[in-house]
Amino acid sequence: MIALLKRDLALALRSGGGFGLSLAFFLIVVMFVPFGIGPDSGTLAKIAPGILWIGALLACLLSLDRVFQLDFEDGSLDLLATAPLPLEGIVAMKALAHWLTTGLPLSLAAPILGFLLHLPAGTYFWMFLSLLIGTPALSFLGTFGAAITVGLKRGGLLLSLLVLPLYIPTLIFGAQTVVLLADGLSNTTAFAILAALSLFTFAIIPFAAAYALRVNLR
Amino acid sequence: MKFEVSNLGCRRGDLRVLSGVSFTLTGGSALILKGPNGSGKTTLLRCLAGLAPPTEGNITAPNEQIVYAGHADGIKSQMTVAENLRFWADVFGQDSIEQALDMFDMHPLANRAAQHLSAGQKRRLGLSRLLVTGRRIWLLDEPTVSLDAESVKTFAKMIDQHLIAGGIAVLATHINLGLKTATELDISQFKARPQDHGNPFLDEDLA
Numbered sequence: 001m002i003a004l005l006k007r008d009l010a011l012a013l014r015s016g017g018g019f020g021l022s023l024a025f026f027l028i029v030v031m032f033v034p035f036g037i038g039p040d041s042g043t044l045a046k047i048a049p050g051i052l053w054i055g056a057l058l059a060c061l062l063s064l065d066r067v068f069q070l071d072f073e074d075g076s077l078d079l080l081a082t083a084p085l086p087l088e089g090i091v092a093m094k095a096l097a098h099w100l101t102t103g104l105p106l107s108l109a110a111p112i113l114g115f116l117l118h119l120p121a122g123t124y125f126w127m128f129l130s131l132l133i134g135t136p137a138l139s140f141l142g143t144f145g146a147a148i149t150v151g152l153k154r155g156g157l158l159l160s161l162l163v164l165p166l167y168i169p170t171l172i173f174g175a176q177t178v179v180l181l182a183d184g185l186s187n188t189t190a191f192a193i194l195a196a197l198s199l200f201t202f203a204i205i206p207f208a209a210a211y212a213l214r215v216n217l218r
Numbered sequence: 219m220k221f222e223v224s225n226l227g228c229r230r231g232d233l234r235v236l237s238g239v240s241f242t243l244t245g246g247s248a249l250i251l252k253g254p255n256g257s258g259k260t261t262l263l264r265c266l267a268g269l270a271p272p273t274e275g276n277i278t279a280p281n282e283q284i285v286y287a288g289h290a291d292g293i294k295s296q297m298t299v300a301e302n303l304r305f306w307a308d309v310f311g312q313d314s315i316e317q318a319l320d321m322f323d324m325h326p327l328a329n330r331a332a333q334h335l336s337a338g339q340k341r342r343l344g345l346s347r348l349l350v351t352g353r354r355i356w357l358l359d360e361p362t363v364s365l366d367a368e369s370v371k372t373f374a375k376m377i378d379q380h381l382i383a384g385g386i387a388v389l390a391t392h393i394n395l396g397l398k399t400a401t402e403l404d405i406s407q408f409k410a411r412p413q414d415h416g417n418p419f420l421d422e423d424l425a
Binding site: 002003004007010011014071073074075076078079080081082083084085217218 | 288
């Protein structure tokens, strides 16, 4: 399983792996917001947590169809499914690799980009932490969507439609974690629910996605 | 080691393709599946590999010994030949990839990126993968496609060695490999009556 994780990370970092894609997209979205909204720092500060979260979510979505599709096309997925690894473990490793190459870099970049959006002082650490705790849920939910659509040619649109509703709770509680703090309120509840969402997806998605894969490989 | 299939039925998607397939193989024997295109060779092999559940019948085999090689070789083009083999060796818990590199004389190619291999070289890499799995029941779907005459001979030798070592092989192929201990099975005799009712959720027993 570690071998699979290492291979996926190596593939993502090499040419054509799409590692930089999500990060570049995130950067572009966030950079463009001040141009579109105007440079008023009060307005920007108010919407900054939401914009950063939406940007991260869309950037995450962008690379989802690669999670299984490439392995499906070159036959690796058939071979992995008959290998001595449990399919649930394969799914979990795929989701983890996706997070390490999208969610983690996005979390690290968010505070820096937050500076461009006049993110209120004192919320930088929480911006990072909310993304760090919330983006694994995005990767796991997305992996489930990717498992359902794996056999489809150009399944990207369907994948987005399936996954976006599932992303809404994570988006709400992730953004609220930062917004509440900026308003001087306690964000403990929002943050706890965000962490719970991630833990819930860890527990359930590997089984659901593995089942979807088995059906699709028939 | 015994690989026994009795009264097996397989389907591809919504379509029942085969029914009543039966054979028994013991260590050291090979089975060559014959039949025209579309007769269900791939469907049968995928079913035997456990990728698709059988519609009826039984497969009795040590599951942890089965390895499947399909039309696609599962090669990652950005990785080198050695890295590809090393990955599969790690997945199957094996140590050495030297034997696999020796078999098809892949040493000169070991550090070449797989995207720069020819179709035949890719197939040789795909077949070498069998040797790093350490498994003893090989299910091979059209293994000789795009191989040159020399490599086909090497492949036949590889199967021979595998059988001598007590392994089992089931091959779907159209060419004669000259395997001494192989039996042939024409699977067009097991063709199932298609019951294409177009509803994947409807159980066949209820239909």
